[in-house]
Amino acid sequence: MNEMTYCCGWCLKSECFKFDGTMKNGASCEAAPVNQGQKDVMCVKNSNYCLPSYTAYKNYDYSEPGRNNEQPGLCGLSNLGNTCFMNSAIQCLSNTPPLTEYFLNDKYQEELNFDNPLGMRGEIAKSYAELIKQMWSGKFSYVTPRAFKTQVGRFAPQFSGYQQQDCQELLAFLLDGLHEDLNRIRKKPYIQLKDADGRPDKVVAEEAWENHLKRNDSIIVDIFHGLFKSTLVCPECAKISVTFDPFCYLTLPLPMKKERTLEVYLVRMDPLTKPMQYKVVVPKIGNILDLCTALSALSGVPADKMIVTDIYNHRFHRIFAMDENLSSIMERDDIYVFEININRTEDTEHVIIPVCLREKFRHSSYTHHTGSSLFGQPFLMAVPRNNTEDKLYNLLLLRMCRYVKISTETEETEGSLHCCKDQNINGNGPNGVHEEGSPSEMETDEPDDESSQDQELPSENENSQSEDSVGGDNDSENGLCTEETCKGQLTGHKKRLFTFQFNNLGNTDVNYIKDDTRHIRFDDRQLRLDERSFLALDWDPDLKKRYFDENAAEDFEKHESVEYKPPKKPFVKLKDCIELFTTKEKLGAEDPWYCPNCKEHQQATKKLDLWSLPPVLVVHLKRFSYSRYMRDKLDTLVDFPINDLDMSEFLINPNAGPCRYNLIAVSNHYGGMGGGHYTAFAKNKDDGKWYYFDDSSVSTASEDQIVSKAAYVLFYQRQDTFSGTGFFPLDRETKGASAATGIPLESDEDSNDNDNDIENENCMHTN
Numbered sequence: 001m002n003e004m005t006y007c008c009g010w011c012l013k014s015e016c017f018k019f020d021g022t023m024k025n026g027a028s029c030e031a032a033p034v035n036q037g038q039k040d041v042m043c044v045k046n047s048n049y050c051l052p053s054y055t056a057y058k059n060y061d062y063s064e065p066g067r068n069n070e071q072p073g074l075c076g077l078s079n080l081g082n083t084c085f086m087n088s089a090i091q092c093l094s095n096t097p098p099l100t101e102y103f104l105n106d107k108y109q110e111e112l113n114f115d116n117p118l119g120m121r122g123e124i125a126k127s128y129a130e131l132i133k134q135m136w137s138g139k140f141s142y143v144t145p146r147a148f149k150t151q152v153g154r155f156a157p158q159f160s161g162y163q164q165q166d167c168q169e170l171l172a173f174l175l176d177g178l179h180e181d182l183n184r185i186r187k188k189p190y191i192q193l194k195d196a197d198g199r200p201d202k203v204v205a206e207e208a209w210e211n212h213l214k215r216n217d218s219i220i221v222d223i224f225h226g227l228f229k230s231t232l233v234c235p236e237c238a239k240i241s242v243t244f245d246p247f248c249y250l251t252l253p254l255p256m257k258k259e260r261t262l263e264v265y266l267v268r269m270d271p272l273t274k275p276m277q278y279k280v281v282v283p284k285i286g287n288i289l290d291l292c293t294a295l296s297a298l299s300g301v302p303a304d305k306m307i308v309t310d311i312y313n314h315r316f317h318r319i320f321a322m323d324e325n326l327s328s329i330m331e332r333d334d335i336y337v338f339e340i341n342i343n344r345t346e347d348t349e350h351v352i353i354p355v356c357l358r359e360k361f362r363h364s365s366y367t368h369h370t371g372s373s374l375f376g377q378p379f380l381m382a383v384p385r386n387n388t389e390d391k392l393y394n395l396l397l398l399r400m401c402r403y404v405k406i407s408t409e410t411e412e413t414e415g416s417l418h419c420c421k422d423q424n425i426n427g428n429g430p431n432g433v434h435e436e437g438s439p440s441e442m443e444t445d446e447p448d449d450e451s452s453q454d455q456e457l458p459s460e461n462e463n464s465q466s467e468d469s470v471g472g473d474n475d476s477e478n479g480l481c482t483e484e485t486c487k488g489q490l491t492g493h494k495k496r497l498f499t500f501q502f503n504n505l506g507n508t509d510v511n512y513i514k515d516d517t518r519h520i521r522f523d524d525r526q527l528r529l530d531e532r533s534f535l536a537l538d539w540d541p542d543l544k545k546r547y548f549d550e551n552a553a554e555d556f557e558k559h560e561s562v563e564y565k566p567p568k569k570p571f572v573k574l575k576d577c578i579e580l581f582t583t584k585e586k587l588g589a590e591d592p593w594y595c596p597n598c599k600e601h602q603q604a605t606k607k608l609d610l611w612s613l614p615p616v617l618v619v620h621l622k623r624f625s626y627s628r629y630m631r632d633k634l635d636t637l638v639d640f641p642i643n644d645l646d647m648s649e650f651l652i653n654p655n656a657g658p659c660r661y662n663l664i665a666v667s668n669h670y671g672g673m674g675g676g677h678y679t680a681f682a683k684n685k686d687d688g689k690w691y692y693f694d695d696s697s698v699s700t701a702s703e704d705q706i707v708s709k710a711a712y713v714l715f716y717q718r719q720d721t722f723s724g725t726g727f728f729p730l731d732r733e734t735k736g737a738s739a740a741t742g743i744p745l746e747s748d749e750d751s752n753d754n755d756n757d758i759e760n761e762n763c764m765h766t767n
Contacts, residue, residue, distance in 0.1 A: 073100075073684050075135040076142035076696035080149060081162040084695055088678035089171045090145065091693040092665040092715050094135055095682035096616055098728050102219050103129045104136055105730060111182045111218070119180035120155045127151040128178060142696035167667050167678050168249075168620045168713055175248050175618075179220035188215040196242035201229065205611050205653070208244035216246075222728070223616045224248050229609040229652065232593050239597040244611060249618035249713075252577040254634050256625075260284045261566060262291065262326075264308075264335040265556060266299055267379065271399050275336070275556040279564055282326055289322045291329075295337060298561055307338045307352065307380055314374035316354050319530055338380040350382045351522045354534040355396065359544055372538060376553050387520045393496060396537060403552035404497070497547055498537045571637035574714075577621065578650050582609055609652045613659055615721040615728075617647075619714040624673065633672050635709045642703050645716055661716035668710035681706050685723065 073094065077087040094100055102108060108129055112122040131148045134140065153160030156173050191211045196204045209227055216225075225246050232241040262282055265275045280294040292303035310318040311334045320328075329335060342350045358372040381399050383392060397404065539548065584607040587593055592601035623634045645661040665682040680693040681701055692701040721727040 071684070072136040072138040072686060074691060074698045075137075075140050076693060076698045077135075078142055078144040079695040080144070080146060082164045083145075083149060083162070084678040085165045085167040086145070086149060086152075086159070086170055087693070087695050088667045088680040089167050089174065089713075090131070090148075091680040091682055092171070092667050092713065093174065094132060095665045095685065096223070096715060097664070097685040097717070097723055098223050098615065098721065098730070099219065100132055100136065100685070101723075101728075101730055103132045107730060108182055108219070111184055113181060113183045113186065115186065116180050116183055119183065120151075120177055122181050123151050124155065124174070124177040125181035128174070141698070164675055166624070167669065168251075171618070171667075171713065172249070175220055175224060179216065179218045179248075182218040182220065184217040185215055191215065193243070201242075201244075201611075201652075202655075204242065205229070205244045209246070209612075212246045220248070224614050224618060226610070226614040226617070227612045229611050231607045231609070232604045234593075234595040234598060234602050234604050236600075236602055237595065237597045239595055241593075241596075249620050250578075250581065251620045251622055252574075252581050253622050254636050254638065255572050255576055255580055256284065256634065258284055259566075260326075261564075262329065262331075262335065263562065264291070264295060264337050266295060266301065267336055267338045268301075269339045269341055271401050274402070276559050277556055277562055278559045279561045281566070284326075286326045287322065288320045288324050288326065291326060292322070292337070298559065301339050304343070305340055307340060309336050309338065309380070310334065311336050311378060314376060314378065315356050316378055316534065319354065336377075340380065340382055342382050349385055351385050352380055352382050353522070355379050355381060355399075356534045356536050358536050358538050359541055360538050361541060372536075375539075375544075376548070376550065378534070383522075385522050387522075389520060392520060393500070396500070397497070400553075403549045403555075405547045405549060497543050498539045501536045501538065502533075503536055504533045571639045574619070574638055574640040574645070575649075577638065578647075582607070582650060610647070610650050611653045612656055613647055613651065613718070615718050616664075617661055617716040617718070619716065621712055621714070623669070623712060637707075637709045638711060639707060640711065640714060642706060644719075658718060658720040660719045662719055662722075663706070663714065664717045665715035666706055666711050667713035668708065669712040670710050678712075679710075 114122050127148045134143045230243050263279050267275045282290050288308050292306045296303040308320040356378040357376040360372050587603050593604040595602045625632050642663045647659040668679045670677045690701040692699050
């Protein structure tokens, strides 16, 4: 009889069923809910199509050589494909003693909430409990959490695939999901939130916590929830709003440098001066004007005479406005700053034009179609709004005279640069309108009848030497312009080294040539200073090879500031992060507060203070920063204590009680944004030793390995809540049972004495 392939709808296990739907080999589903059996079955009609085999935990009985498999909790988790973030989070939660004892003793069974509309019908709690029992059974070196991942993906689709995710985001989901699945409140009452309105903090805090427990009461609340005070002050009416809000974890900002360094290239107006590289220190949250101001202090060029650009692939990728944010500039960008000598807002007689260089080529030997490719460095230059074709050509040639060879008599070229030692180009000294020359006062021969766009490139036998040209090696060293020849007048260019076309929005704009084909007028409608509009200089390959020196064009000098290395702070302390968390700040324009007095949204000042802390304090170090243009990871070393973290100085509640913590687990992230690898350090609750969890691998660790730049999420347990203290009801039951049988409990101090016996081996692995 034909067979069809069926898959379980709960665990997605691929098995062969008979045609009548009965399962072969007595297969069963471990992930199916109670009393569900195999009712939820997915059928795949094509027996050749097979889903991956999802093997249950109990089928894994792999023993790593030399491993003591009888030690509960020392169980790795297989990487299912970019699931190291999940493995790291699970290992941290697994080594949170009160939570693990709760699941190992099946206390969750009587508190499952199947009817909570905010929960997951108990599925997350049951799947997590099954996984914890496998990890703490002492039978396996590692297990494969495929069924758990499947359940998480059902209720949180962002975790359903195999892309790298954020460990802290998964932790937030798990803690919230477990809380709602185990919420002892079956029907949540509606509670109207009240402002303090001048009442004492103690009264308002107790009211807020009682209201929280009326809707949220679970083992997660017992272990992880605390309370902080939020104070908002309106900048207009000085209204003070005080509320107390619960938290499940603390997200602490890292003290960031307020400044950053950028390497930029300054291109002077003098065409003979090489671009110079500078390293400038700018505000991290600043704008382009701040960059120009910093560069002005180093170079002496006024900030208002600068235009900042980003050059990529031989063209202007961006031309920045002065009010644009510096966050749009990445470290790898090539930033070129051009000096100009006109006031862009007041000078109506000149325009700034972007210029790009192109090399023409034929597609093939048997076709007449031609194309072009960009080369060299583009540049900006100011030209008169009214111009002629020849004068614009001369200005462009003069702008490139540092790296464009001079025509010599032996080369039979079509023009030359004529020397005029007694007079500047524009005839009115260095304070003229345009330092490269005023075309209205330049002397040129009669131009050709053809326009620049239809100009035929000259061949060698058509070239002729001007009688006024100055030849010889004394006037042009190695064929390049010297200062004297570059500052001479341009004469005799009947044939040209290049033609030019004006491109606007990606299309050739031929309308800029008015009545007379040799007359050019740039108007605002046709020319805008942005990366999409530019003047293209088209070079014939032969002429480019002969006259364009690419090495000279790419050459630049380095300013002494390039060698500057800002001092690096070796590390910050965890307490510095907590202080920054409790520092008063002003709300951003995109996140205003609605003032009940003003009846308007205001950028109020906000301050957070810690009122009460939970038995297990989860600290999330905010290493990842996001903005519109930039994603970055802060690899700052945060020095956090492993034992005896005293939080009393940060609590504003005078009756807060004990607040000293010991570290029990750390989630690590190695690498950068969008990738990297997650691992975990955790202290085993039974033997008190530290271990390193790297997916399926588990190895011993020493305390001096734990504090590193990779630390991302920290788990601290309050000292008065450790096993044997009787803080939690389950601990009191265990303590009472032990007392009745006369079995002594190992204190936390005794277990800490064993730390000196931990083997110090380097077990930090990254992908």
